[in-house]
Structure formats: C-alpha cells, structure tokens
Amino acid sequence: MSDTPAGGPEDAPRPRRTYLDAGSSEPLRPVARDTLVAALDEGWADPLRLHSEGRRARLLYDNAREVVAAELGCRADEVSFPPSGTIAVHTGLSGLLQRRRPRLIHSAVEHSSVLHTAEHYAASGGERVSVGVARDGRVEVDAFTDELGRADGGPAVVAVQAANLESGALHPVEEIAAACAEADTPWFVDAAAVVGRLAMPTGWSVAAASAHKWGGPAGVGVLAVRRGAGWRAATVADERLDPRSPGYENIPAILAAAAALQDMSTGAAERADRQRELTEQLRMRIAAIPDVDLIGPSEERLPHVVAGSFLYVDGEVLVTELDRLGFAAASGSACTASSLEPSHVLAAMGVLTHGNVRISLTVDTTAEDLDAFVAALTDVVAATRERLGPL
C-alpha cells in the first residue's frame, strides 16, 4: 500500500489560502481549541447539580465569567453567555425598552441585530430615531445630544456601537458616554468589533459581543447588564444559572471563548500597533488603484479593517475572483447579499456600494500576505474594467 492520499498523486496541490475576513470571524485560537477539547471532558455535567461533576462544570463556568467580566470592566454576575452575539443584542437592547417605553435613538450604521430590534420595537408602537453618520462612517455626537435634549423627548435609550466592522470607523464613545450620562439615559453598546482588540469603552449600561469575533468558538455571545441599568427581561426566563440567558449552558464553548479572549487580550496593544501599520500601507496602496472610494476614517479606525469600493466592478465578481486566486475577503455590495439592498452601512455613509471589498486582518496576517493580495486585487479590478471599454 502506498501513502498516496485519495485523489491520486497527479492532483495539483491546493493553492495557498489567505484568509482576510477576521471581521466576519477570527480563526479559532489554538488555545481555544485545546480548552474546548479539555472542557468537553470536564464541563459537560449540569452546573446546577450538587454532585462533583456538576460542581466542576459550575467552577469552569464561574471562571469564564470572571475572565470575561474583567475584560469588559464589570462584575462577573453582570455577564451572560447567550448562544450568539445576535441574541445578546436582541436580549440586551430589548430589555432596556421594557420600562417607560423610551425613544430608541440609534446610529444608522448599527449591526443588523440592533436595527432588527428597533424595527420590532417600532412595529409594537415604540418610537425609534435613526441618526445618520459622517462620510467617514463616524457618528456625530452633536446629533445625539440634540436628540437627547429634545424638550418633548421623554425617556430615551441610546444604541451606538463601539466601532463598525464594515467601515472600520471607531465611534467617539467617550463623548457618547458623557452625553448619555448627562441626559441620565442608558447606553447600549455593541462592542463586538473591539473586545479582545482595543480598550473596552466605559460608561455603558448594557454591552454585547460575540466570541467568534475574537477567535473563540461560534455559539457564544456575551451580554453584560450593569446593575441599575433599568433592564428587564423581554421574554421568558428560567431558574438556571442566569435568568438573562435561559437554557442549558454550553460550558465547554463558554470556557473556550474565555480562553481565546485572554489569549487575544495578551499583547493586544502591540498587535493593534502592528496591524495599524499594515493597514495604513494597505490603505495607501488601495487608494492608488484608480476610481476607488476608500472607506472609513484615516485616523479613528479599527487597526485590522480596510474597505474600499471600486467603480464599475461587480462586488460578487470581485469576491469570487479573489477567492479563486486564494484570498478570502468580504463585500457589502448588494449583489453579494441575499437581498437587493446594498449594505445599510455603506448607504448611510454615502459611499459607493458596488464593487465593495472589506479586508480584515487575522492575528497571523503578514505584510507578504497583503503584498500578494494587493497584486491580485489590482489585477482583478483592471481585468473587470478592461471588458467594459473606455468609461
């Protein structure tokens, strides 16, 4: 018998893959995989039971909660682990809308889970206000201050994300926190883009995040509700460990998520500096390609995200061709979505929505990876346009 793999020796080697879509999901950290495998053996029992197996599972859960709480800057008993970031947002934000039926004031570039919650609230008679953003995708604090100061406004809740994963924009969270504190208004922050990467904002009432964005496993959301936030469950609760996230806890995945977060947070500042340098170069080189709308702020931006839209190029063709050449990137163009609508983020910014590509660096992305990517991108864009004739 030979060791020839299935398919035979004549098969061409698979092309090298370069994954540049950490904004959608950071690859699972090795330590998270090891922790997950170990915890499947150690943390499977019901943590509510008083036997040794149950108490062991409970200990792992409590450890994970402590780790995540320390990262978020809150108390352990304020942290929940819903089964996704989306459910964390739905639960966290709708829980702030139960008392006093406040006006929900949110930015136009929030994650769709926030917008869906707002639509659901409006459908039940709640009032929502969507506040636009600048061309660079950053929210403008004055617009929120004006809304909060409206004489006829009544109670309000503000939803502003820490940063946007499509534009890379970092929002002015300190000013948002101050404006909310001044108006005695709860602030809901979707922090999925920054947890494990940049300093967690302070001054929020409720926060949400998602483990797979920081190299943890899928299926672990994070919801943090500060005491005194005025949060009340919008749906059915239970009597398990955490009434904010009913159901049997996935302790192995939760522990793996915490291990990944600890891993990502170690040296996060140095990694952010390195990624900022890489993406600064990448932005300059993408800007040098003709007829591109470079997206997002040049300074106040996520270190690992770059996006641009190429005139006359079909976003689906762009992503498919890049994939064929070995590069995984995302796009906010309508033709890459399940609907006819382009990304609401790009539309709100007033930037070009077709021919969009979003590159987001993983922990392991190198300058060489980006050199090869830029060469491929330049070729794909040029080849697509060449077919169109002079424009």
Next chain:
Amino acid sequence: MSEATVDVTLDCTGQRCPLPVIKLAQAILSVPIGGVVRLLADDPAALADVPAWCRMRDQELLAVDRPDDGPATFDVRRR
C-alpha cells in the same frame, strides 16, 4: 424633476448594480459638456451609487426623484 433639457434618456429599470452606473458613465461621454443624461433605475443600490459616482467622477447631479411606485430618476449634467 429638474427643468434641465435632457439630451439622453437611459432606461436601466430591471438592471442590477453596477450596470446602471456603467451605462450612465458610457452615456455621459455621448453628450457634450453641459449636456444632461436622465437615468431611470429601480435597483436600490443606484440611490447610493449614482450620487457617489457623480462625486467620484466630478459630474453634477442636478436632481433625484424617487416616487413610491416606479423607478428613481436621476438627472446628471456632464462637466
């Protein structure tokens, strides 16, 4: 809609991004400087992309009309 005299009318209803913008870019070359192209498009992306194209290619967006029923109309003057 704008009062401008329209030189070329381009019906891109039923076409998806980026086709309406490509057709607009081609049509603008067919009118003299100061000439106006009227684009009809029902692709939702055109509402963002036609103004963005005008900004990027330094063309003048005279007017946008978006009726509740039927395609949006864009009048663009060649600079």
